[in-house]
Amino acid sequence: MSAxxxxxxxxxxxxxxxxxxxxxxxxxYRKAAEQGVADAQNDLxxxxxxGQGVPQDYAEAVGWFRKAAEQGYANAQYNLGNMYxxxxxxxxxxxxxxxxxQF
Numbered sequence: 892m893s894a895x896x897x898x899x900x901x902x903x904x905x906x907x908x909x910x911x912x913x914x915x916x917x918x919x920y921r922k923a924a925e926q927g928v929a930d931a932q933n934d935l936x937x938x939x940x941x942g943q944g945v946p947q948d949y950a951e952a953v954g955w956f957r958k959a960a961e962q963g964y965a966n967a968q969y970n971l972g973n974m975y976x977x978x979x980x981x982x983x984x985x986x987x988x989x990x991x992x993q994f
Contacts, residue, residue: 949980
């Protein structure tokens, strides 16, 4: 297969080594997130929201986004707002209601 072959790219993305790297990434994000690192909390939330390296779990994603958002992490505040807007892991809230969310 050539370097530009889509089948090669698909194979690389689904190979066990990639899965192992994702699991390893989740492990280190979790360690940092549990120590209060907002960036890691947001990234772990993203992994749960999208089912990357962990089972998809919107409620778990909301929990990690909230922890980072409470520290003033803007990306997490945005991600948490999207979860409320879409009703993923929480009751759907209008954009007007989001203006009153306290961090």
